[in-house]
Amino acid sequence: MTGFLDLYSEKDTFLHRLDPRVKLLAVALISVLAFILTELLYLVVLLCFILLLLVLARSSYGKAFFALKFVVRFMILITLLWPLFDRSGAPVLFSIGPLDITEPAVWRGATSAVRVGCFATLWYILMFTTSQRDLVRALVKLGLRFDYGLALAISFRFIPTFGLTIESIKDAQRARALELDKGSILRRSRNYVSILVPTIVYALRTADTLALTLQSRAYGAFSNRTYLREIRMRASDYVAMTVVVLILLLPALAKYIYGVQI
Amino acid sequence: MIPRPDADSEDRVIFLRDAKFTYESGVEALKGVTLVIDKGEYLAVVGGNGSGKTTLAKHLNGLLRPTGGQVLVMGVQASTRTVAELARVVGYVFQNPDHQLFCRTVHDEVSFGPANIGLDGPEVKRRADRAIAVMNLSDIRDRPPLSLTLGLRRRVSIASVIAMEPQVLVLDEPTTGLDAREADELMAIIRRLNDEGTTIVLITHEMKLVAEHANRVVVMMDGKVVLDSDTRGAFSDLGLLRRSKLLPPPVTQLAHRLSQIGVSKDILTPQELVFELTRGDDQ
Numbered sequence: 143m144t145g146f147l148d149l150y151s152e153k154d155t156f157l158h159r160l161d162p163r164v165k166l167l168a169v170a171l172i173s174v175l176a177f178i179l180t181e182l183l184y185l186v187v188l189l190c191f192i193l194l195l196l197v198l199a200r201s202s203y204g205k206a207f208f209a210l211k212f213v214v215r216f217m218i219l220i221t222l223l224w225p226l227f228d229r230s231g232a233p234v235l236f237s238i239g240p241l242d243i244t245e246p247a248v249w250r251g252a253t254s255a256v257r258v259g260c261f262a263t264l265w266y267i268l269m270f271t272t273s274q275r276d277l278v279r280a281l282v283k284l285g286l287r288f289d290y291g292l293a294l295a296i297s298f299r300f301i302p303t304f305g306l307t308i309e310s311i312k313d314a315q316r317a318r319a320l321e322l323d324k325g326s327i328l329r330r331s332r333n334y335v336s337i338l339v340p341t342i343v344y345a346l347r348t349a350d351t352l353a354l355t356l357q358s359r360a361y362g363a364f365s366n367r368t369y370l371r372e373i374r375m376r377a378s379d380y381v382a383m384t385v386v387v388l389i390l391l392l393p394a395l396a397k398y399i400y401g402v403q404i
Numbered sequence: 405m406i407p408r409p410d411a412d413s414e415d416r417v418i419f420l421r422d423a424k425f426t427y428e429s430g431v432e433a434l435k436g437v438t439l440v441i442d443k444g445e446y447l448a449v450v451g452g453n454g455s456g457k458t459t460l461a462k463h464l465n466g467l468l469r470p471t472g473g474q475v476l477v478m479g480v481q482a483s484t485r486t487v488a489e490l491a492r493v494v495g496y497v498f499q500n501p502d503h504q505l506f507c508r509t510v511h512d513e514v515s516f517g518p519a520n521i522g523l524d525g526p527e528v529k530r531r532a533d534r535a536i537a538v539m540n541l542s543d544i545r546d547r548p549p550l551s552l553t554l555g556l557r558r559r560v561s562i563a564s565v566i567a568m569e570p571q572v573l574v575l576d577e578p579t580t581g582l583d584a585r586e587a588d589e590l591m592a593i594i595r596r597l598n599d600e601g602t603t604i605v606l607i608t609h610e611m612k613l614v615a616e617h618a619n620r621v622v623v624m625m626d627g628k629v630v631l632d633s634d635t636r637g638a639f640s641d642l643g644l645l646r647r648s649k650l651l652p653p654p655v656t657q658l659a660h661r662l663s664q665i666g667v668s669k670d671i672l673t674p675q676e677l678v679f680e681l682t683r684g685d686d687q
Binding site for chain 2 (some may be wrong): 311343
């Protein structure tokens, strides 16, 4: 198994303490900023700022490496593929057969790659510093129906459990001499039935039990539910919110009111 | 002294030599286990939760590969064989039968394993029929296994493993969730398999099962074997068992309490205690 089932790790940094709603806002606004910026240089500056945040979030090297591996691969892919499909502009740098690789297209590719890098890294920082529970709490606070929030929280919660069960099912079938990657395509897909059926049965049984558990804990008995942990905006959250708004607002003003090329 | 792998006897089916295993998460589950299992033994591997007994069992059919030391199955390095190849020799019944049942009928379910090891049609049928007969499932051979009771589902899952006719049968907590009668029936069948020559490795923390069925007990604690003896010997050291988070069956505990009036401490069954006490009266 390679991936991390839960990206969040418990730390005590200002990014961890920040109200999750402010973090969601920050991701949204800084993403908009990445859209507004068109000059490669400024985008690189923005990416550096985001990477600085990643460092400040003190995410473990393992997780940061895991996350950046995908981001960097994706960025390289965009840079390489963009000029192949965008052939406008001059001068032509070189031609491969009928393909003309133009200089502006190469720059546009790099710009888009950095932009995507900004988006992805922002999301990773959010996931590194916000527990799934807080994220759901923030969404509910922002107006998501509690039922949907709970459903979301439960599905997050069960991802690792499901992963383990599927591993166990695979082991149980391998102990019956099942070889998943052997034989014809027909044979292989038949083999996967032996994993799929127990998995689905397990999922249905779990859902059934879960429904009973929720009911036995009076879920939905009262329409007006209260919360054990309320998330509340503190002074520092308002400061952070103001900073985030300014980070978007100032460059936007410069560009659209004063016509500065950024 | 650690026996050498080449000093191999005919009867030795499984040989772990200083086997170590560390999970990816860094948890050291086996810290050097040396264990010899001979043909026809009825061995119980006991220990508290997290003592490494299931990790140990998963090495016997190659589901896990030792990160240090060796595992030999029938004198061959297990690491050179696939799980499918080892499954012919070592059958492993998982604790939860629902992790493996998927077919439309009990008969199909039991045929899955033999078909996987590449046997031809008539042989698959012969083995499936035999396994169904052994596990007393003939009446329900055409029923869908997923709709049976837990006791029957567990019997189907065992049938589906013994249909491959392995020489060693590993059972992980086979009586969990069964009532007393279902458990007794199941253990009687397993005893019969052992009498017919199948080596049984029972993983459990149900000490009553161990006392009544196993011939040899391996106690595990913190990834190490802390005791390897015959069943009687295993129950004489209460302190060691307690440290291993185990409790002997009530009748053995009672015998320990009665030892001051001359009852021997290695009582395993109520019958033995009665015999011991009435013999005392005669004197």
